[in-house]
Amino acid sequence: MGGNSGGLTTILNGLVSKGTLTQAQVDAINKALADARAAGDAARTAGRAAFSKVVTDTLGITEATLTSRLQAGDSLATIAGAKKAALITALVALETKEIDDAVAAGKLTAAQATTMKANVKDRVTAMVENTRGMGMGKGMGHGGMGKGGRF
Numbered sequence: 001m002g003g004n005s006g007g008l009t010t011i012l013n014g015l016v017s018k019g020t021l022t023q024a025q026v027d028a029i030n031k032a033l034a035d036a037r038a039a040g041d042a043a044r045t046a047g048r049a050a051f052s053k054v055v056t057d058t059l060g061i062t063e064a065t066l067t068s069r070l071q072a073g074d075s076l077a078t079i080a081g082a083k084k085a086a087l088i089t090a091l092v093a094l095e096t097k098e099i100d101d102a103v104a105a106g107k108l109t110a111a112q113a114t115t116m117k118a119n120v121k122d123r124v125t126a127m128v129e130n131t132r133g134m135g136m137g138k139g140m141g142h143g144g145m146g147k148g149g150r151f
Helices: 005-018 023-059 063-071 076-104 110-118 120-129
Strands: none
Touching: 005 023, 023 063, 023 076, 063 076, 076 110, 076 120, 110 120
């Protein structure tokens, strides 16, 4: 199960031993956790792909070039050069769409979305200029820009 699964497994097994839960119930819990983890992984992968597509399309470069430059320590601002403002605009639009989608899916309230949107340009700009720990879809606070599954 990953993470702290050993502790959870011990707890669930203890509840089966005490008769609080049946093995079938524990199996259902474990399946639900695995399904949720898989859905989160899929959302993060999709988010990274969307982020990469926006960056590569805006800058007119390949994903291989983007990955190589980021791994070499270049910031997105350095990679973008004269297209930095266009990249920030495109990434702000992506982040705004993700926030709007989260509201539509009931994962955020309108008030939460308004708060998040209030500083999205500042967050995106900081992420574009960041070189520390920069990787595909990382760098924007709680989970990173475009990682998906955040809301």
